[in-house]
Amino acid sequence: MTFDLKSYLDARRALVDAALDKTLPTEDTPPTNLHRAMRYSVLAPGKRLRPILVIAGAEAVGGAAPAVMDAACALELIHAYSLIHDDLPAMDDDDYRRGRLTNHKVFGEAMAILAGDALLTLAFRLIADNASRMSDPRMIARVVADVADAAGTDGMVGGQVVDIESEGKDVTAETLEYIHRHKTAALIRVSLCAGATLAGARPEQLGVVRAAGEVLGLAFQIVDDILDVEGSLAELGKSAGSDERKKKATYPAFHGLEASKQQARTLIAESKRLLDPLGPAATPIRALADFVLERRS
C-alpha cells in the first residue's frame, strides 16, 4: 500500500489553516490595521510545510495532530514574520511574495515591522500554551528554548545576517553552508523536533528526528535555490532569478545546476535513511522529504 501524500497534505493543511485563522487576532478588534497586516501574510496561500512537519514529527513518535496544533501554528508564524521582515526595503526589498504584494507594500513599512514583531511574540505564547499541557515540565522550557535557538542568532536571524552581508561578494563553500544551515535548515529541523518533543519522544527518537530534520532542511534550501533559477513567477509567486540579480550566495551559483540537483537527491535519500529506526510511523516525514525534492514552488 502506498502512502497518499496528497490526501495527507490536504488534510493537515486544512487543519493548520483553520487553526491559524482561529488563533490570529481578528480584524474587528483593535488595533485593526495591525491584525489585518498579521492575517494578510500568515493566511496567504502557502504550503504550510513547517506546521505539517510539526505534526509529522509528533506522528513519527506516536503522537497526533490535535496535541501539537498550537506549536504547529507557532512555527508558521515565525516563518511568516521572517518573510515580512526579509522583504522590507532595507533587506531584500521584494514587492511580491506568494503571488501577492508584500506586507509593507500593502500596509507600509512601520506596520510590516510591527506585524512581524507581533507574530514572533505570539509564536512564543502559542508554544508556551502547547507545552503547558505536557506531562514532563522540563520539556516545556526545552521546547521554548529549542525554537528560540533555531530562530535567533544561532539560527535563522544569524543566517539572514550572513546572507545579506554576502550579497555581491564571492563566498566560500563554508559560508554558503553556514547560511543554508542557519537561515533555513534550523527552522525546518526544529519544526520536526518540536512536534516530536511535544508528543513525548524518547531521547533516541529525538536524536533521529533532529538528524533527519537537519539534512532535510539543507535539501529544502538547495531546492529553493534551484527553483529560483528555473521557476517562474506563476510557480514561485516571486520573480525567478531574483537571487541571481541580487548576487545572492546560492548553491547552483557555486556548484552548478546539475551538481545542485544531485546533491538535493542525495540529501533527501540520506534524510529518509536516517529515519529508518522510527519504522512505519515516520512514513509521513519520508513522503514529505520526497515532496521537498519534487515540489515546483
Add this chain to the structure above:
Amino acid sequence: MTFDLKSYLDARRALVDAALDKTLPTEDTPPTNLHRAMRYSVLAPGKRLRPILVIAGAEAVGGAAPAVMDAACALELIHAYSLIHDDLPAMDDDDYRRGRLTNHKVFGEAMAILAGDALLTLAFRLIADNASRMSDPRMIARVVADVADAAGTDGMVGGQVVDIESEGKDVTAETLEYIHRHKTAALIRVSLCAGATLAGARPEQLGVVRAAGEVLGLAFQIVDDILDVEGSLAELGKSAGSDERKKKATYPAFHGLEASKQQARTLIAESKRLLDPLGPAATPIRALADFVLERRS
C-alpha cells in the same frame, strides 16, 4: 531607618549590567556585526528599570535577585529591541537614543531590524531558562505567556501601532490611555509580575503586584511625557520636545503640564497604597515608585 534607594539601585544595576554582558553573544563569534549591534543598544548606559523591577518583584514576595536574573535580562532585551525598532526611519526616525546614535545610524537599517528580532527571540530563551528552574511546572508556561501578552498585540506592539496611527491627529482621552497602558505600562507591570511569579508568589500576592505595576506603569509614561516637554538633550539623551514636533499623543498635550504632574503624583501614591498588603518586603518597589516620579531622565 530610611531605605537607601541609591545604594539599592546601584547594586542591582551592577548585577544586571554584569548579567547582560555575560548573556549577550560576544563580538568575536559570528555573525559579529549582529552581535555588535545587539550589544551596542543593550549595553548603552541605562536605568535598567525593568530588570530592577523584576528583582524588586521577586524580593517583594521573599525571593532574591540571583533566582530571577535571566528573566531580568530578558525584560531589558525586550525593552532594547522595542527602542531599536521604534527608532527606525519607518517608525519614529530618531537619530539619538540614550545620548548615542541610534542603532540603525551605526549599523544600518537591515542590521537594526535583525538585531531587534534577535533580542526579542533571545528574551524568550532566557525566560524559558529561568522558568525551567521553578518547582511548579505550570508556572513556566505562565511566565512565558504573560511576557508574550505584555509585549505583543495586546501590549507593547499594540500600543506602538496606535501611537503611530495617532500622530498628527486629535485623539480622545481614551485613545491616549490605551496607548499608555499598552505601549509602556504593560511591560512595566509584567516586569514586576514575572519577578514575583518566578519567586513563587501566592495568587493574592501576584494580584497585588499586578495592580500596583499597572498604576506604576501609567505613571511612568506620564512622567516620560512631562520630561519630553521639560527635559534637555543632556538629561534625556534625545531631543526634548521631539514628541511635540511629531504631534505625538501625550498626556501634557491633552491635559496640560500641571494636571499631568498632579496625575503622576496621584498614581504613584496609589501604586504605593496598593502595595500595603505586602508589608516591608515591598519597600524597594515603593522606593522605585518614588524614583519614577522624581527622575530627571
